[in-house]
Amino acid sequence: MTAAAATAATTAIFTAPGSWLWLARHEGRLAWRDLRYLMTGGGRWRGRNVIIVFILLALGLHLIAFGVVGRHAHMTLDVGTRGFTSITGSFLLIFFLLLSQALEQVTRLFYGRGDLDLFRSSPASLRRIFVIRVLSIAVSTTMMALVIALPAINVLALFGGPHWFTGLGIAVAAAATTTGIALAMASILFDTLGPKRTRFASQVASAIVGSAFIIGIQAVAILSIGTLSPNTLFGSDLVLARMPEADGALWIPARALLGSVPDLAITVVAAALILTVPMVLLSGRLGGYAIATASVHHGGNRRAWSTRLFRTTSSRQLLQRKEWVLLFRDPWLASQTLMQLLYLIPAALLLWRFYGDSRGALIVLAPVLTMAAGQLAGGLAWLAVSGEDAPDLIATAPVSPTQNLVAKVEAVLIAVLAIFAPFLIGIFSHSWTMALIVATGILVSAFSSTLIQIWFRSQARRRYFRRRQTSSRIATFAEAFSSVAWAFAAAVAANESWFWIAPAIVAVLVLAGAYNIRPRATS
Amino acid sequence: MERTVSAALRVTGLRKTFQRPAVDGLDLKVGQGEFYALLGPNGAGKTTTLRMVAGLMQPDAGQVSIFGVDALADPVAAKRITAWVSDEPMIYDKLSPTEYLAFVAGLWGMDPAVAEKKSAALLEWLELKPHAHERCEDFSKGMRQKVALAGALVHEPKLIILDEPLTGLDARAARLVKDALLARVRQGCTVILTTHILEVAERMAERIGVISRGKLIAEGTLEELRKQSGSSNTSLEDVFLTLVAEQEPAQ
Numbered sequence: 001m002t003a004a005a006a007t008a009a010t011t012a013i014f015t016a017p018g019s020w021l022w023l024a025r026h027e028g029r030l031a032w033r034d035l036r037y038l039m040t041g042g043g044r045w046r047g048r049n050v051i052i053v054f055i056l057l058a059l060g061l062h063l064i065a066f067g068v069v070g071r072h073a074h075m076t077l078d079v080g081t082r083g084f085t086s087i088t089g090s091f092l093l094i095f096f097l098l099l100s101q102a103l104e105q106v107t108r109l110f111y112g113r114g115d116l117d118l119f120r121s122s123p124a125s126l127r128r129i130f131v132i133r134v135l136s137i138a139v140s141t142t143m144m145a146l147v148i149a150l151p152a153i154n155v156l157a158l159f160g161g162p163h164w165f166t167g168l169g170i171a172v173a174a175a176a177t178t179t180g181i182a183l184a185m186a187s188i189l190f191d192t193l194g195p196k197r198t199r200f201a202s203q204v205a206s207a208i209v210g211s212a213f214i215i216g217i218q219a220v221a222i223l224s225i226g227t228l229s230p231n232t233l234f235g236s237d238l239v240l241a242r243m244p245e246a247d248g249a250l251w252i253p254a255r256a257l258l259g260s261v262p263d264l265a266i267t268v269v270a271a272a273l274i275l276t277v278p279m280v281l282l283s284g285r286l287g288g289y290a291i292a293t294a295s296v297h298h299g300g301n302r303r304a305w306s307t308r309l310f311r312t313t314s315s316r317q318l319l320q321r322k323e324w325v326l327l328f329r330d331p332w333l334a335s336q337t338l339m340q341l342l343y344l345i346p347a348a349l350l351l352w353r354f355y356g357d358s359r360g361a362l363i364v365l366a367p368v369l370t371m372a373a374g375q376l377a378g379g380l381a382w383l384a385v386s387g388e389d390a391p392d393l394i395a396t397a398p399v400s401p402t403q404n405l406v407a408k409v410e411a412v413l414i415a416v417l418a419i420f421a422p423f424l425i426g427i428f429s430h431s432w433t434m435a436l437i438v439a440t441g442i443l444v445s446a447f448s449s450t451l452i453q454i455w456f457r458s459q460a461r462r463r464y465f466r467r468r469q470t471s472s473r474i475a476t477f478a479e480a481f482s483s484v485a486w487a488f489a490a491a492v493a494a495n496e497s498w499f500w501i502a503p504a505i506v507a508v509l510v511l512a513g514a515y516n517i518r519p520r521a522t523s
Numbered sequence: 524m525e526r527t528v529s530a531a532l533r534v535t536g537l538r539k540t541f542q543r544p545a546v547d548g549l550d551l552k553v554g555q556g557e558f559y560a561l562l563g564p565n566g567a568g569k570t571t572t573l574r575m576v577a578g579l580m581q582p583d584a585g586q587v588s589i590f591g592v593d594a595l596a597d598p599v600a601a602k603r604i605t606a607w608v609s610d611e612p613m614i615y616d617k618l619s620p621t622e623y624l625a626f627v628a629g630l631w632g633m634d635p636a637v638a639e640k641k642s643a644a645l646l647e648w649l650e651l652k653p654h655a656h657e658r659c660e661d662f663s664k665g666m667r668q669k670v671a672l673a674g675a676l677v678h679e680p681k682l683i684i685l686d687e688p689l690t691g692l693d694a695r696a697a698r699l700v701k702d703a704l705l706a707r708v709r710q711g712c713t714v715i716l717t718t719h720i721l722e723v724a725e726r727m728a729e730r731i732g733v734i735s736r737g738k739l740i741a742e743g744t745l746e747e748l749r750k751q752s753g754s755s756n757t758s759l760e761d762v763f764l765t766l767v768a769e770q771e772p773a774q
Contacts, residue, residue: 389613
């Protein structure tokens with residue numbers, strides 16, 4: 001064989017159709033188009049606009065990073081146990097967030113992509129396809145890790161020296177580790193629960209993993225030292241007394257972050273092993289999981305929503321009941337919407353801990369609950385308004401559009417109030433004025449988010465719930481800004497100050513702005 | 524001889540423009556108890572026309588009257604006597620057929636006892652009874668279409684509008700749907716449907732309208748259409764192709 005022929009044969013292994021490189025290129029193209037969709041919201045690609053937004057975003061993130069880590073730039077390897085605890089604690093917060101994302105992406109591998117049938121019916125190696133897809137998850141998790149870490153690393157390197165760039169290696173290692181762990185977790189879920197329940201279980205596990213660490217830290221902080229701040233807890237004697245010495249193995253990633261190259265090498269090698277071992281061991285089974293999910297049958301008789309299905313009911317009640325039944329019958333959707341309520345656990349603990357205590361300690365509840373209500377209502381309103389699976393039926397029914405809309409808004413607000421009622425009752429028995437402020441905050445914030453969802457409605461299947469934030473980024477931002485402004489107003493009002501009017505005006509302006517730029521109906 | 528039936532549907536000067544006119548000053552009259560098929564090539568404006576009639580889309584101009592009710596001025600009254608079935612059955616995955624029918628019956632304000640009896644009969648007739656309490660999420664396209672059709676029939680509409688109702692159905696399911704529609708017509712109900720399956724229009728429809736570029740270019744019984752196209756003893760397919768070809772711009 002000539003040298004040219006040998007080169008051609010080698011090239012073919014990587015570039016021929018079905019080869020590793022060919023499949024990787026295919027995945028890369030799909031990932032790039034997903035990213036582009038995320039950046040443009042499905043609209044036209046305007047390079048200049050994207051670059052401007054990117055620069056503004058990068059500047060904003062660097063400013064935030066400066067505020068958060070700027071003062072730690074001169075930290076060195078002799079920070080001691082207190083410093084290592086603080087660094088490791090902060091690192092773990094991000095690590096669990098990455099793990100949550102990776103778990104969701106790995107599970108989606110088997111349920112989400114419509115092209116799996118094509119691959120399954122083709123002679124291409126399914127094992128190869130899944131290995132490449134797992135690697136692409138590792139890449140996207142790395143991107144996410146870098147989005148979080150890079151501004152902080154840049155700020156630290158600028159003010160403290162280039163040794164901080166070892167943080168890049170830590171970010172990559174964290175992404176690889178979380179992908180490997182997520183793959184192993186998804187496989188265990190499949191093997192123990194089967195394909196029918198894994199998607200939901202993984203969804204719940206992902207939400208718990210993502211929030212458990214911060215919630216756990218806050219819970220311990222509230223119960224032990226009476227504060228919500230994790231940093232105060234990390235520096236407390238309670239924690240420091242239980243931590244290993246400064247040269248302990250637990251601090252290897254922290255030492256690597258502070259510029260220790262040997263520790264960085266250990267961390268990267270360990271991460272590579274954690275990713276590679278499950279990938280090699282499990283890649284042969286991944287295709288089987290995908291086939292199993294495609295064969296899932298939900299059938300069988302189920303209990304009806306009522307023993308008396310046919311009864312005289314107003315169309316308003318009927319539409320409301322339909323919204324609640326559809327939500328509660330879809331555990332995946334319910335978990336998507338309700339899991340953010342996990343973040344209310346610290347608020348509940350705070351309420352319990354300071355029950356009967358001074359009014360001051362409860363002030364923190366007003367903004368937390370107001371903000372959570374706005375976000376929850378946004379999700380529920382999207383499902384009710386945009387995620388209507390039978391829009392033609394509703395549109396051709398003898399129910400006026402206003403009646404229909406009022407019923408849906410009521411369905412959302414009643415659900416939100418039902419969820420927050422226990423908190424309101426708890427606060428009411430302590431202080432009725434505080435309960436009134438919190439209830440008003442919850443209702444106004446929820447109603448504002450619902451209005452935004454009505455103005456920016458865009459018909460979609462309920463299963464595309466996750467895409468709601470990319471289909472209208474204006475609606476997403478308006479919803480977030482209005483929730484934050486109402487939360488701020490509730491906090492100031494709870495502090496018995498009339499200055500609550502200022503953030504309330506901001507919230508109204510956000511709503512007015514959203515109303516003015518809402519898409520106009522075309523038919 | 525001119526038919527003297529009263530109009531179930533009267534459409535006058537209906538117009539809708541997107542980038543170009545989709546429906547261009549369309550006039551249409553369908554008699555009570557008539558089975559009417561609306562044919563046309565892709566993009567001719569059939570679905571847009573029917574969606575405007577069903578109240579799913581607002582026309583730019585024109586009038587729609589259903590059994591004498593001005594559907595644009597009083598849409599709720601018009602919807603009370605109308606049913607709509609599209610080619611893509613839009614039903615709730617998480618409801619069972621019985622729950623879906625109870626929901627539809629409730630929306631149309633039916634008497635619960637009557638609705639329950641009718642639902643049971645429809646589910647039996649459409650061979651859905653064994654699946655009456657299963658959730659629709661695992662149903663095939665044909666089963667979903669049958670559930671949607673049951674939803675359209677349960678509230679006893681006087682006018683049923685169907686857009687490509689037989690797309691994707693197997694022979695048995697298609698036969699069931701066709702039988703159901705013919706039975707309704709025999710009971711005095713009016714049916715308007717669009718279809719690309721010309722054999723369905725040929726066998727079932729009393730009158731056929733051919734639409735092209737948003738305009739009604741021919742209308743009548745098959746015999747009348749043959750005359751209009753200047754060809755006798757030919758199939759509806761030949762007639763249709765001749766009529767549509769005449770409307771195509773010269774290449």
